Amino acid sequence: MTLLENPIARFRDFIDIGGPVVMLLLFLSVIAVAMILFKLWQFSSLRLGTQKGVHSLEMLxxxxxxxxxxxxxxxxxxxxxxxxxxxxxxxxxxxxxxVLDTIAQIAPLIGLFGTVLGMITAFQALQQSGHNVDPSILAGGIWVALLTTAVGLAVAMPTSIALTYFESRVDRHQQAIEMAVTRILNPVAHHSYQDPRASASMTGAWPVPADAA
Known part of the structure; x- marks a missing residue:
């Protein structure tokens, strides 16, 4: 049976193999995807990266x-x-x-925690087998244990990439705001405006917080 033949059954098998750790990681992935979609919608509705994105502050x-x-x-x-x-x-x-930063940081740790638990279970099964050691028992336990680490990384990497992308867009929007306000309040300084952060101290620009809840 392939994944395409019965994806629901394969997904249930995947959950059964990974256990509670994989279920937790999948729950975190749902939160991450929902937050990413929300931020994409928010940035699109505010038209970030365009002149209309700073229009309200310009008018003010x-x-x-x-x-x-x-x-x-x-x-x-x-x-x-x-x-x-x-x-x-x-x-x-x-x-x-x-939220995205927290998921990106703890997902690999949760996956590693699941791997450690799986390795403990595998070695316990190996010990209980006594002299009749079957290498397949240990090998099967190890790949099942490593599954949680793989899922944790699969959740963390896209989340981290999305967060970096969003942060860069907000940073560019911040610079656009500073340039727009400087152009209106001090047109002379705007012509020599090169580095928004460097000129902030000279033009009396305001500090913008590095993060938000």
Missing amino acids: AVRLKRQSAESNLARTDIEDVLAVNANAQIKALQRGFR
């Missing part, structure tokens, strides 16, 4: 700049308002990153 900066000219609003007050809005947007984009 324009309004505040006009108000400053009419009511002598201090530049520091404008930067504080923009900082709050920018930080809130970045935190919303980073929400869920910690």
Whole structure:
């Protein structure tokens, strides 16, 4: 019987062989996939990486700049308002990153834990066989034990890759925000704007949190 002939039966056999550890890893994989799909939808709806992605903050900066000219609003007050809005947007984009990071870190450890338990079981069976040692018993126990490590890595690697991708997109969005606000509040400095993080200290840009819950 191949996997294509009866995938449900093969999947049940896979669960029976792996035991609770594989079930836990599959549960974590479902959470990871759901979070990845949600972040893809969120980034797409906010149009991250496009000019429309920073349009709302640009409009806010324009309004505040006009108000400053009419009511002598201090530049520091404008930067504080923009900082709050920018930080809130970045935190919303980073929400869920910690879940993905946790899954990427603990999935291999859970798989290794299952392997250790499987090896213990295999050697116990080998000991109980006494003088009638059958190498197939040990070999079968070892490959079953290593199955959990393989599943753990299979869950962790795509999750880690997805997290790195999301973090890079948020970082580029942060830079786009800084460039857009600098272009509006200080057009002269924008022409010499090269490194957003380096120029942040010179233009009075705000700190953006590295992570969010």
